[in-house]
Amino acid sequence: MIKLEIDKRAYNSITKNFSKLVYTKAIKNLEDLPKKEEIVTLTYNGKFVAKALYNPKSVILKVLTTENEDIDYNFFYKRILKAKIYREEILNYKDTYRWIYAEGDNLPTIIFDKYNNIGAMQLMSKLIEKEYLKDIIDILFELSDLETVYVKRGKKGEKIKDKIFGEKKKYETIIKEGEAKFKVNLKGHKTGFFLDQRENRLAIEKFVKEGDRVLDVCCYTGGFSVHCAIKGAEVVGVDLSKKALKVAEENMELNNIPKEKYTFIEGNAFKVLEEFIEDGEKFDIVILDPPAFTQTEKDIKNALRAYSTLNYLGINLCKRIFVTCSCSHHIDRELFKRTVISSAFRAKKELIMIDYKGQSPDHPISIGNKNLEYLKCIFFYVNQYGEIK
Structure with a gap:
């Protein structure tokens, strides 16, 4: 196994700060970096620190273990079992949860979601x-009790082909989330459903009043929409994906929501919101849950402009409760909050922050790995008497 000597800062980061990542700039003998993906020491x-996964396509090495142990069946068994115990015995999740969250479970490049007795994996390592x-x-x-596991590549460019293990024809199920039910298809986007927003979707219910008009922007398969509808709201959902909206309608039917209580619009969120403003529309609750506007640090400025515009439009349409989200790793909590506040000033609306939430706890964020924290979800009250004149 190739040995790579790290500098003191990287050593302290691993041994004292629980870091699971090492940048290649911390490697002293760069000439020894392997030409292909490989597990290195x-x-x-000169003394052992960790074993890590190296990929020449990345500037980051991902720590597998700080024990001088073999990477074998037993290695994976211990970690997967520990991850299961955390979800089921600490968090008290039962049938549906994110079972493996990459570095959060000391299993880098692996993400796995369990939905009843089927599951979906995103894999980002050809070597693994x-x-x-x-x-x-x-x-x-x-x-x-899994019967089916669907494996797909986690990033574009990875030469990992989709595979189905177990019951090959069983890739759909219905999950429960509080009082709500949702159809999950393992062949859908990513792992089939966004479990990271579960606690936030449940939290929206206490703010919904019978007869409210709710605007759910980038609604995907109707997660927030269903929770609002079962509490008596009339919902308008917006998304670019026709396929996702079809499932959203199926989820409404699954929850016995009358057709006159919801409308789904296929279209660009920015354009649809602009049209609503021009038409003088208003909604009691507005929810913004867009995809990540950036995958790299280089595009942060463009992403912030997109967040600023979308939030400005959403705030203009909102009468009472405004919920806004960001799932970008590269925009931290404070920067996102400042962007939303700036949009509120621009819209001449006073917002009162009710709560600042994140991803569900089955997406664990260890104290030494800020990169694991990506989802931001802020609940605001729109002060109807606080408009800036």
Whole structure:
């Protein structure tokens, strides 16, 4: 196994701050970096520090373990079991949860969501697929009631082909989230459903009043929409994906929501919101849950402009409760909040912050790995008497 000597800062970061990431600039013998994806040993002053996954396409090495142990069936079994215990015994999740969250569970490049007895995995390592996927799948089946596991690549460019293990024709189920029910298809976007917003979707229910008009922007398959509708709201959902909106309608039907209580619009969120403003529309509750506007630090400025515009439009349309989200890793909590506040000043509306939430706890954020925190979700009250004249 190739040995890579790290500098003191990286050593302290791993051994004292629980960091799971090492940048290649911290490697002293760069000439020894492998030409292909490989598991390497990290050393400091010649002594063992960790084993890590290196990919020449990335400037980051991902720590697998700080123990000098073999990366084998037992290695994955211990971590997958520990992840399951955390979800089921600490968080008290039962049938549906994110079982594996990459570095959050000391299993970098692997994301796995369980929906009743089927599950979906996003895999971002060809090496893990080639050398360890069979073991991982066997462990998942052994430790659960899973009947089907669907594996897909986690990033564009990764040469990982979709695979189905177990019951190949069983890739749909219905999950429960509080009083709401949702149809999940493993062949859908990413792992099939956005479990990271679960607690936030449940939280919106206490702000909904019978007869409210709710605007759910970038509604995908209707997560927030359903929760609002079952509390008596009339919902308008907006999304670019015709396929997602079809499932959103199915989810409304699944929850026995009358057709006259919801409308789904296929279109560009910015344009649809502008048209609503021109038409003088107003909504009691406005929810913004857009996709990440940037995947890299280079595009942060463009992303902030997009967030600023979308929030400005949403605030203009909102009468009482405004919920706004960002799922970009590269925009932190404070920067996102400042952007929303700036949009509120621009819209001449006073917002009162009710709560600042994040991702569901089955997407764990360890204290030394800020990169694991990505979802921001702010609940505001729109002060109807606080308009700036």
